[in-house]
Amino acid sequence: MKFGEISESEYNEFEKNHPLGIFLQTVNQYHVLNERNWDAKLVALRNDNNQIIAAAVLGSRKLHIGRLYEVTGGPVMNYNDQAVVKTFADEMAKFCRQHGGLILRWIPNLHQAKFDDHGNVLETMNQAAKNNLELAEFQYNEPQKVENGHYSKVALSYEFIKRLNGLNAATLEKSYSKDAQYSVKKAKEFGVTIRKIPYAELEEFHKYTTATAERRGFKDKPLDYYQKSFKAFKDDDKFLFAELDLKQYVILQENEVKTLADRRQQLVEKSEQHLSKHRAAQARELEDQIQHHKKRIVRANKLITRFGQKPVLAGSMFSVQPQEITYLFSFMNDEFRDFFGPYLIQDYMMKLAVERHIPQYNFYGVAGDFSGQDGVLRFKQSFIGNTYEVLGTYTRVVKPITYRFVRLLKRIIGH
Template identity: 35%
Template sequence: MTRSFEELTTAEFEAFAQTHADGSYLQTASQARLLARRGWQTRLVGLVEDHKVQAAAVLGWIPVKMGNLFQIDGGMLIDFSNQELVTEFVAGVMAFAKEHRGLFLRIMPNAIYRKFNDDGDQIGTDNRTVIDALTAIGFTHTPATQGWTTNSSPSWQYVKSLQPVLDAGGDSKALRASFAKDGKYYLKKTDQFGIKVHRLVKDELPAFKALTQDTANRLDYHDKDLDFYETVFEEYGDDAYFVFAEMDFPAYIKGQQQARDHLAEVVANLDTRISEKPNYKKLKRQRAEYADQHKQHEKRIAQAQTARQEAGKDVVVIAGALFLATANEMIYLYSGTYDEYKNFYGPYAVQEYAFKQAVARKIPNYNFYGISGVFDGSDGVLGFKQGFAGHAEEKVGSFIKPINSTKYAVYRFLKKILARG
């Protein structure tokens, strides 16, 4: 039978998208609803053969000068090695777009061009399948670029496979054992500090917005508005994890005091032994080490007491993040940290919480999302994510094809003139 390009029901689309290897939160019915509430027109479209979906996408469009920009972000969900299928799907999109004043079509596939280890060395070979499939039918390709963007999906991302953890039974020990040295160290610290993590209810979203805005102001980037976060909460439902890491100052101070007092006893015992064996250098080295640890706990107690007084409350938010779950991956999307509490390592506790949710849901991949694509040590975000032992990926970039060639040429010309002005 011949294939037909059709609008899909939510059930038809989700049944296909949730099992597709390239599925992401960008290609879900929830994302289509979110885009619609943010001013986009959206449709769930696909190629159907014998009542079975062969390819699908969230197709969105929005007005620009001289027509509508049509866009498929994170898709389409298709076998790009099947040129006939790709050609037919794009033809269906183009025909639909022409009926809706389409000016040009932009596709940003959720496809990986190259993979890299933590040193920036390439793993394996280039994957040109998507590039070749789309350029063969007239798309102009813009490769991924290094650097940061908050306006679109990142060109570079850091990911980790959870399949080995799932294969090992998925318990917390197997999960933490899979992390790198730094991740294990700082998570041990959050255990010692008694950092607590909880999932937010909708009434707590203004506090989440306050956290992310504080971080955006400090790092000089544009944060999403509260309405966006509320829309995500409503449209993604159980698949949206808004999370806070909190410090309980009385509990923290009590734990530090207990550790300090224990070390004081150890030092006193060593003093007694040293008085009996004054020439035993090993005892003196041990005393110096434990005495230094004692001072560190004293310092932490003093810092926490000051912070508690300044906060005017016993429990404070120290970090938070938003994660979105699909059948294929748990993705780390937006986050914030209060700078005055950075020494409590809240972001590590938040990440481990999301990892545990992913494992509980048997999600095989964890996506830390954006990095700069620079491996010279200047990307602190990459350094943080490397603490959880994954690898970097460079996406294939974006692709543009005119829908109305004459108007698109004028549109491009006007953009260049305005840019010069």
């Protein structure tokens, strides 16, 4: 087996067709890393027939002493093949050592457990992969706890995934929970629309994601991350806004008021001056509905005064891969919560996945809190899927003597 750097075209062909391919291990992400002051390389392992059998976007950045080398979401390979894992690890460690590396970190795109909505383990998996990583001299790093909405700085510990196999455009919505079906239906009735935004609107997108991050107590990505991702991933990234034309919404509500008022009037006229108890109840119900729609009109006009005719209700960023669509970042403007914009965005992207025969939809990070208090998890669960615990982060020290010296120095100076 032979290790070395490879071309973008070779790498892209391998990653796009491998079952463990992920946006974090794409040529596009390689460009994003280099644009954001990482030093990224495309490396691979070939068999004796010169076929690529393992590959990785290997990024590095400076530490106080030496460099950290990291493969986030990879490497892309068969982790059950002990010889491949060991050889790729040894050769990559050698490469890192030759280029000033101190630590090599792998964060594989694998899961170790599958859970139901109540936190019960349904299945354990990839135990052979864990063993092979340890045999390749990697040490498992315990994940940092999630506190106040902050995920581990290194990697997520849990993610929520919906399998799309066997679903089509006609059956997809029926696969959601009743709550999600209702929310999608209401968003459509209200006239909510989904729009893919251009590069010029990323500043507005970032303004909203930053506000959401501050409200929920976590740190947003900087604007340049979104801008560089947009340029590098092109159509493989989707930035979407859910919007509502409030003037059209008012017209819809006014039409409903007129329709209901006509029905109520017909009911009264048919009763010839005398309403039975049943018809009286019907008339009261129609009047309640009329008042409900009138309240919506009043509220909508106030929202127009504050936010303009066509406000942004919510927005999200997605990555589209042959293996999966990944839901990455999002925001919701609280004033428009009851227009259900986030539900329609998810429905829009899942329909795209089904249309393109993409087998799974990754809602990405959740905290692993099954107490019922995690609103983010409840939202994702409403589309029906499972929570998975990721395999985790594995670290191999490539310069042990220097590493021990650095640790000793940190203890001495108290850092």
